[in-house]
Amino acid sequence: MNLLAIASKSIRQRSLASSLTALSVALGVTLMVTVLVIHGVVQEMFSQSSAGYDLIVGAKGSKLQLVLNTIYRVSQPIENLPYQYYEEVKEDKRVKLAIPMALGDTTEEGGFPIVGTLPHYFAQSYSYGKKFRIRGQVMQGKWHAVIGASVARQNNWDIGTKIKLVHGGMDDHVHDEEFEVVGVLAPTGTPNDKTVFAHLSGFYLMDGHDKPMGEALDRLKLFYPEEYGNMTVQQLEEKLKMEDEASHEGETEEEHAAHAGHAHAHSLPDELKEVTAILVVMKGDTIGQQTLRSAKFSAELSEGVKAQAVNPAYEISWLMQNIVGNVRTIMIVLTAMIIVVSGISIFVSIYNSMADRRKEIAIMRALGARRQTVFSIILAESIVLCTLGGLVGFVLGHGMVFIASPIVESQSGFILDPMKFEPIELVLLPSLIALASLVGFIPGMTAYRTDVAKTLGG
Amino acid sequence: MSLLIQDLKKSYVEPDGSELPILNIERFEIPSAEQVVLVGSSGGGKTTLLNVISGITSPDEGIVAIDNHNIANMSEVVRDRFRAEKIGYVFQTFNLLPAFDALENVLLGMSFSGKGNDRKRAAELLDRVGLSHRLNHRPGQLSVGEQQRVAVARALANQPSLLLADEPTANVDVANQDTILGLIRDACTENNVSLLLVTHSQDVASQFDRVETLSDFNKPQKQEGETE
Numbered sequence: 001m002n003l004l005a006i007a008s009k010s011i012r013q014r015s016l017a018s019s020l021t022a023l024s025v026a027l028g029v030t031l032m033v034t035v036l037v038i039h040g041v042v043q044e045m046f047s048q049s050s051a052g053y054d055l056i057v058g059a060k061g062s063k064l065q066l067v068l069n070t071i072y073r074v075s076q077p078i079e080n081l082p083y084q085y086y087e088e089v090k091e092d093k094r095v096k097l098a099i100p101m102a103l104g105d106t107t108e109e110g111g112f113p114i115v116g117t118l119p120h121y122f123a124q125s126y127s128y129g130k131k132f133r134i135r136g137q138v139m140q141g142k143w144h145a146v147i148g149a150s151v152a153r154q155n156n157w158d159i160g161t162k163i164k165l166v167h168g169g170m171d172d173h174v175h176d177e178e179f180e181v182v183g184v185l186a187p188t189g190t191p192n193d194k195t196v197f198a199h200l201s202g203f204y205l206m207d208g209h210d211k212p213m214g215e216a217l218d219r220l221k222l223f224y225p226e227e228y229g230n231m232t233v234q235q236l237e238e239k240l241k242m243e244d245e246a247s248h249e250g251e252t253e254e255e256h257a258a259h260a261g262h263a264h265a266h267s268l269p270d271e272l273k274e275v276t277a278i279l280v281v282m283k284g285d286t287i288g289q290q291t292l293r294s295a296k297f298s299a300e301l302s303e304g305v306k307a308q309a310v311n312p313a314y315e316i317s318w319l320m321q322n323i324v325g326n327v328r329t330i331m332i333v334l335t336a337m338i339i340v341v342s343g344i345s346i347f348v349s350i351y352n353s354m355a356d357r358r359k360e361i362a363i364m365r366a367l368g369a370r371r372q373t374v375f376s377i378i379l380a381e382s383i384v385l386c387t388l389g390g391l392v393g394f395v396l397g398h399g400m401v402f403i404a405s406p407i408v409e410s411q412s413g414f415i416l417d418p419m420k421f422e423p424i425e426l427v428l429l430p431s432l433i434a435l436a437s438l439v440g441f442i443p444g445m446t447a448y449r450t451d452v453a454k455t456l457g458g
Numbered sequence: 459m460s461l462l463i464q465d466l467k468k469s470y471v472e473p474d475g476s477e478l479p480i481l482n483i484e485r486f487e488i489p490s491a492e493q494v495v496l497v498g499s500s501g502g503g504k505t506t507l508l509n510v511i512s513g514i515t516s517p518d519e520g521i522v523a524i525d526n527h528n529i530a531n532m533s534e535v536v537r538d539r540f541r542a543e544k545i546g547y548v549f550q551t552f553n554l555l556p557a558f559d560a561l562e563n564v565l566l567g568m569s570f571s572g573k574g575n576d577r578k579r580a581a582e583l584l585d586r587v588g589l590s591h592r593l594n595h596r597p598g599q600l601s602v603g604e605q606q607r608v609a610v611a612r613a614l615a616n617q618p619s620l621l622l623a624d625e626p627t628a629n630v631d632v633a634n635q636d637t638i639l640g641l642i643r644d645a646c647t648e649n650n651v652s653l654l655l656v657t658h659s660q661d662v663a664s665q666f667d668r669v670e671t672l673s674d675f676n677k678p679q680k681q682e683g684e685t686e
């Protein structure tokens with residue numbers, strides 16, 4: 001019989017104490033693995049999802065909330081910007097790309113966030129070097145929509161499906177307007193998977209998305225006091241009427257027919273449109289140049305009272321370091337302490353058994369076992385307990401992520417992959433073995449020092 | 459394998475600190491392949507002598523030479539190895555390992571002596587002591603006589619050159635006593651094993667040619683300068 005067989009024999013001899021101590025290790029490892037995996041996924045998603053954009057422009061307020069809203073589609077709704085402001089940003093010579101985003105609505109089925117945006121959202125890579133892949137096409141017409149992979153899977157939607165929107169806010173008003181799905185995104189592992197992208201033009205035409213004249217004017221006054229400062233609601237109404245008539249002159253018959261069935265067939269005047277945020281990519285030959293420009297541009301924008309431009313990567317790394325990172329550190333310290341405590345319980349269990357086993361060890365020695373051999377047997381026992389507990393913990397940990405992932409996904413939109421292993425997990429097993437050696441050492445030495453003559457000869 | 463004991467002294471320290479001499483043997487010898495019975499009064503030091511011969515207990519002074527190797531002089535590592543390979547010992551109290559079943563107890567003796575994991579041979583030995591139906595019983599599940607027979611099988615497992623048996627038939631019926639004695643004696647004869655067998659049984663002793671009484675050659679005396 002080899003050492004391991006002998007060690008596992010005496011583990012089984014004390015099966016209750018053994019399984020309890022191994023279980024405590026297992027629980028510690030389970031928690032540790034869960035913390036690591038969840039944190040890893042959260043971190044990756046946070047750091048990847050915002051990588052494609054240099055700046056996010058939005059109304060003044062919480063910077064973090066702006067980022068969380070725009071990129072992750074979590075957190076509370078925020079204030080909007082006038083559409084004209086988007087046009088201004090877009091026209092800036094230093095801006096390579098500006099993507100407007102209107103947020104706040106969800107789908108009737110599944111409650112997925114709806115983003116009103118323009119097709120070029122999909123032209124920009126969503127993460128470092130990762131381009132969107134679309135089955136079907138991007139939305140061309142006003143009433144076209146593109147859906148994320150999770151939306152397609154969970155709602156069983158596909159190209160051709162007609163979808164209705166629920167307006168965000170208190171009333172949960174269901175819009176009558178229907179969008180038609182024209183494209184389905186391949187999975188990206190980002191919040192895009194859980195998003196419905198509606199064409200901004202159609203989005204504005206929906207009932208309730210045109211701001212009441214008074215509200216719109218108030219916001220315009222804030223942003224453009226010179227132009228709108230003294231305007232009354234009537235004056236604005238008149239101005240819009242004139243512009244509307246002018247715009248219809250250029251419209252073709254087909255275009256008109258295409259949206260004839262909709263309640264708001266006419267496109268909304270810019271004055272009544274709002275965007276929640278603008279994703280900005282700066283021009284620049286080098287990353288350094290781009291960064292410098294975006295910093296300058298951001299400072300300029302934020303000088304005004306009404307808007308702010310934030311660097312999403314910066315906000316996210318702040319969030320990761322100061323909140324998520326600290327939570328992680330605390331959790332790791334706690335779980336490590338649990339593991340150490342379970343290591344101590346293994347020590348206590350083995351150490352207590354040593355009194356009974358002194359004779360057993362002396363017999364082995366009398367049968368020819370060397371001191372190192374009995375030492376190794378005790379050490380092996382501790383290592384077997386820790387390793388078994390650790391392995392069970394690994395399985396339980398990933399099992400827990402497996403069980404938790406659909407719940408977490410539906411609650412928060414974070415996608416947890418149970419098969420995702422954190423590199424640091426590799427350190428866990430050697431650490432466990434080190435811990436086991438440590439706690440097995442003292443009982444091992446007791447075995448080592450057992451005096452055969454005194455124990456057997458008495 | 460021959461055994462030679464010369465000027466052997468062993469005493470224990472009593473709880474009050476005074477010396478308690480147990481063994482003082484000028485000369486005791488077992489030539490190779492001889493089978494010797496040792497008798498003597500209880501508490502006379504028979505078990506102590508066997509422990510000293512097997513190297514489990516160190517003598518205070520003197521020589522315990524097995525085939526001219528003085529076990530008293532060996533380093534611990536060498537002595538453990540030597541014992542495992544050369545000496546079979548049926549303990550008076552059996553000393554079976556409670557966590558292991560009968561078969562494993564026999565196997566353990568082999569493992570530590572480096573003779574490997576010969577399950578077949580272990581099972582065969584147990585069969586010969588009449589325990590083929592108890593291979594997977596742990597000591598706690600065996601009768602005292604059965605435990606004793608496992609201890610005999612274990613002592614023979616290594617094919618020792620010197621067999622020490624401390625009352626190996628104390629707990630069995632006459633039929634089993636004769637089976638065990640037969641097994642031990644056959645094994646010794648077959649492999650030229652020297653045997654030192656302790657017994658209180660006149661019946662057992664009478665079956666051997668050479669019977670030694672401990673008190674005849676063991677003269678423990680109080681240490682010099684000590685008051686009686």
Ligand SMILES: Nc1ncnc2c1ncn2[C@@H]1O[C@H](COP(=O)(O)OP(=O)(O)OP(=O)(O)O)[C@@H](O)[C@H]1O
Binds near residue numbers: 457478498501502
């Ligand atoms: N470890 C010890 N410490 C102190 N005294 C001991 C120790 N071991 C044995 N003795 C004493 O040595 C004496 C001899 O003991 P031993 O076991 O050798 O006797 P024995 O001849 O085998 O007796 P029995 O026939 O009853 O088995 C006993 O009086 C015992 O009390």
Ligand SMILES: [Mg+2]
Binds near residue numbers: 504505506624
């Ligand atoms: Mg005795």
